[in-house]
Amino acid sequence: MKRTRTRAGRLLATCLATFLATLLVATGCGLNNGGSVPLGVGPGPSGTVPALEGVAVTVGGKDFTEGVISSYLVEFLLAAAGMEVSDMSSLAGSNSFRQALISGQVDIGMEYTGTAWMSYLGNEEPIRDPEAQWEAVRDADLEAHDIRWMRPTTVDNTYSFALNRATAEETGVSTFSDYARLVQTDPQSAVTCMETEFAVRRDGWPGLADAYGFDADAVPVSIMQPGIIYQATSTGRECRFGEVYVTDGRVKGLDLVVLKDDKRFFPVYNLATVVRGAYLDAHPELEEVLSPLVEVLTNDVMVELNMRVDVDGEDPALVARDFLVEQGLVSAG
Known part of the structure; x- marks a missing residue:
């Protein structure tokens, strides 16, 4: 899903993902076109954001339960702000999402700090302090790829x-x-x-x-x-x-x-919004629109949302929209 690989394994996976992404672009299929947002939403109490109304955005994500739910949360918040959202929420694997983001086929999505630090950026040792891990990823990804990391949530899927x-x-x-x-x-x-x-x-x-x-x-x-x-x-x-x-x-x-990891052995996998630098520069209002996710998403919340899909059999789009409606961030369209 998002776990660390050996250096050789990361290199092979990255090369394969790059090849596949290039092939899809060349053949005019696959990642080129996103679908529509699966459910309608209306604005929250503060209304739409005039500067974002009608602006096209493509949201990407990964094809496991938490990845799909996270993508829908982003999509619904952006749609409620007035944006024209394209859905690419179920890309096959972390590397497919990463390559789509770097290549510009995807503008924005959610990612894990530990995944980026070890799987994408090639570091062998994790940084186990959450804030320090996020800062290291933020700085390294900005320099290497102009990928911007917004403030992380406390969701830690470790x-x-x-x-x-x-x-x-x-x-x-x-x-x-x-x-x-x-x-x-x-x-x-x-x-x-x-x-x-x-x-x-x-x-x-x-x-x-x-x-x-x-x-x-x-x-x-x-x-x-x-x-x-x-x-x-x-x-x-x-x-x-x-x-x-x-x-x-x-x-x-x-x-x-x-069990509580009382010596903090395991790496930190905090969930955060990532966005292409050029896109964020053009639309800085995105940070304010998506900032509520930092406040409302916790491990307990994410466990509940995942359980409604994996245990109760609910649709992930409905789960994500219902949650945002309950939080008062969007209205049901």
């Missing part, structure tokens, strides 16, 4: 472990330091499920064990597909602990308890 409530009550584990103590005293009671990539990544299982001072080899580990881990952890039979993404809707839908 890794963690989760367990069901019965296991949490039985073990008393609520932090990774607690987990490390359990591993040291009774490793057989800490059966842990994770996906293949997490098991070998430096910012995954081996690094986690080093940071918290436990023996990774002592823990019974089961390798599973990500989607299976959530359900298996909820029953507590196959997985006492399971690797999760903290804003995944299944965390709340299955009533899982997420």
Whole structure:
């Protein structure tokens, strides 16, 4: 979805994405034309923004639940301001969105600070302070690509472990330091499920064990597909602990308890609006229109929105619009 790759893997993925984007432009299909906004919206209490009325904008995004919802939030706010919005909210993968933004096929969207820092900008080590990570990405992307990063939200779609409530009550584990103590005293009671990539990544299982001072080899580990881990952890039979993404809707839908990363080992993946520099210079009013997202989007909110799609089966466009209507930022068209 948005995780760090090896240097060779990043290079290959970037080259492939660039080739595909170029091919699509040359053949006149794919990324050239966005669709219309999926639902109508009207202005919020402050009305439209005169300087933006009728201005064309293309909003891009990624093809997983949180990526689609985030794109729709941007689209509806811009449409409510009076802009003519084209929807490219479900591009296949992070690199497709990134290349579309850099090439100018997309004007604006939402991205994760950790993804840009490590996957796009090629850094090997994350910056674990959220503000410092955002500042580093903001400065580097401005210099290299004239991509502007608006203030980030507190949404942080990073890794963690989760367990069901019965296991949490039985073990008393609520932090990774607690987990490390359990591993040291009774490793057989800490059966842990994770996906293949997490098991070998430096910012995954081996690094986690080093940071918290436990023996990774002592823990019974089961390798599973990500989607299976959530359900298996909820029953507590196959997985006492399971690797999760903290804003995944299944965390709340299955009533899982997420461990606190009390030593802040995992990278920061804060969600923020990104926009082409030339486009923002031409339309600086965008920052004020989209600034409410910084205030209203939190991990708890995003978990709820994701759950309504992934667990309850609701349409992501309806979920995004209803949320903005509830916040008083747009009216239903």
